[in-house]
Amino acid sequence: MIYTVTFNPAIDYVIKVDNLTLGQVNRTTREYIFCGGKGINVSHLLANLGVDSVGLGFIAGFTGDVIESGAKELGFKPDFIRVREGMTRINVKVKSNEESEINGLGPVIHDDELEQMFKKLDELEDGDILVLAGSIPATLPSDVYERIMGRLQGKDIRIVVDATKDLLLNVLKYHPFLIKPNNHELGEMFDVVLKTNDEIVEYAKKLQEKGARNVLVSMAGDGAILITEEGEVHITPCPKGEVKNSVGAGDSMVAGFITGYLRSNGDYNEALKMGTAAGSATAFSEDVATGEKIMELYKTL
Numbered sequence: 034m035i036y037t038v039t040f041n042p043a044i045d046y047v048i049k050v051d052n053l054t055l056g057q058v059n060r061t062t063r064e065y066i067f068c069g070g071k072g073i074n075v076s077h078l079l080a081n082l083g084v085d086s087v088g089l090g091f092i093a094g095f096t097g098d099v100i101e102s103g104a105k106e107l108g109f110k111p112d113f114i115r116v117r118e119g120m121t122r123i124n125v126k127v128k129s130n131e132e133s134e135i136n137g138l139g140p141v142i143h144d145d146e147l148e149q150m151f152k153k154l155d156e157l158e159d160g161d162i163l164v165l166a167g168s169i170p171a172t173l174p175s176d177v178y179e180r181i182m183g184r185l186q187g188k189d190i191r192i193v194v195d196a197t198k199d200l201l202l203n204v205l206k207y208h209p210f211l212i213k214p215n216n217h218e219l220g221e222m223f224d225v226v227l228k229t230n231d232e233i234v235e236y237a238k239k240l241q242e243k244g245a246r247n248v249l250v251s252m253a254g255d256g257a258i259l260i261t262e263e264g265e266v267h268i269t270p271c272p273k274g275e276v277k278n279s280v281g282a283g284d285s286m287v288a289g290f291i292t293g294y295l296r297s298n299g300d301y302n303e304a305l306k307m308g309t310a311a312g313s314a315t316a317f318s319e320d321v322a323t324g325e326k327i328m329e330l331y332k333t334l
């Protein structure tokens with residue numbers, strides 16, 4: 034089974050505003066509300082491709098209820114832990130002359146609630162896939178991903194981590210199967226700005242030296258670079274199209290990659306192709322892409 038963990042789910046409130054002006058009343062011209070958070074987006078896209086998954090994470094308050102009922106509608110099995118303090122966040126994504134995002138803090142997670150999550154994850158079995166994705170609420174210790182991976186050591190579980198900075202760097206010693214920073218996040222980890230593909234490959238390899246197995250660096254409209262555990266470098270451009278909402282494109286890429294990898298029995302070219310099709314299909318959609326849209330793009334690659 035595939036399990037996704039979203040420590041900090043979100044309702045994504047995506048609004049379009051003409052010429053956003055700070056310090057004034059602005060009015061939206063379009064607005065959308067989606068259930069989001071990185072692991073949830075991964076489970077959503079997997080469902081759209083006909084792949085089953087279980088969505089784990091923490092929810093709270095009335096916004097948490099929306100996430101729980103939304104998950105069922107999106108087609109994956111919710112197994113969230115309801116926490117007692119605070120509420121599931123609402124992340125605001127403003128599309129104007131530029132795109133801006135304001136991501137919330139999320140609820141308070143107490144030790145006993147975190148312990149419940151550890152217990153659920155202890156049940157995972159050989160052959161399962163675990164996706165740890167997104168930020169963690171501010172009240173949680175920053176080594177929480179590390180602790181999860183430490184507990185699962187010794188089991189044959191492929192772990193995918195989509196996180197930034199120390200949250201990601203600190204898990205590399207546990208050899209995650211796949212990590213997916215974007216090119217900016219990769220640069221930030223080493224305090225550099227990466228401009229060329231050669232530089233991106235050089236720094237992605239540094240993450241492998243620290244323990245990552247496969248490193249997938251997404252580059253938005255410029256495609257993606259995969260450095261496999263065998264040291265092969267695959268570079269893929271992405272299809273052209275009209276970008277409608279790139280929120281969730283990275284999560285879709287992760288879900289597409291997993292699907293392509295599983296369906297081809299471990300062919301990294303296929304995994305990258307499916308990941309690219311899924312990422313771009315979502316960028317060209319208002320919401321996480323449908324299976325039809327993904328397969329349409331996949332055929333053009």
Ligand SMILES: Nc1ncnc2c1ncn2[C@@H]1O[C@H](COP(=O)(O)OP(=O)(O)O)[C@@H](O)[C@H]1O
Nearest residue numbers: 215251252253254256257271282283312313316
């Ligand atoms: N503007 C775009 N045009 C086409 N494809 C895109 C665009 N933005 C994202 N994608 C697709 O989604 C993938 C992930 O996007 P990216 O923005 O790099 O991830 P993240 O959301 O994690 O920052 C890209 O590698 C590409 O396949």
Ligand SMILES: O=P(O)(O)OC[C@H]1O[C@](O)(COP(=O)(O)O)[C@@H](O)[C@@H]1O
Nearest residue numbers: 069070071124167168281282283284
């Ligand atoms: O957990 P974080 O890092 O705050 O990110 C949460 C946000 O990321 C998203 O999952 C989108 O992520 P990507 O655009 O990287 O795919 C949104 O749905 C959500 O609002």
